[in-house]
Amino acid sequence: MAKNSEEASPARHVVHEFTRSLWHLRDLLAFLIVPLFLLSVVMYFVGGPVESGSRTPSWFAQTLYFCAITALTVGYGDVVPTTTPDRIDSVLLGVFDVLMMGMVTAVAVQAVQEAARRAGRQR
Secondary structure, eight states, rough: OOHHHHHHHHHHHHHHHHHHHHHHHHHHHHHHHHHHHHHHHHHHHHHHOTTTTTTBBBOOOHHHHHHHHTTTTTTSSSOOOOHHHHHHHHHHHHHHHHHHHHHHHHHHHHHHHHHHHHHHHOO
16 A cells, blocks of 8 residues: 555655745845855955964955854864954854854754644644
């Protein structure tokens, strides 16, 4: 006997709920993503991030990489901020990303709960 596709893949429900919820929050997420990019540009042109090993100024791609790693709260330390504006910029990157990641995590939890609720209702 072949199972109904809805019964066969509860993960599909989770993914559907997750993407549906993110779609509804797209404006708010864009509101948070745009400042992350702008802060990266400001850091490159105003600040002075350097490679920690060679102490040479980082190029734009490295600055974007640093900002992404900072925003994800990983912080490898291979590129470091060297000026006060860079350090303030890094803190702001962290604040915006904590807000964004908190929203995405909440949406993921809500998607799992909604999929579980639907699965319980179908049984």
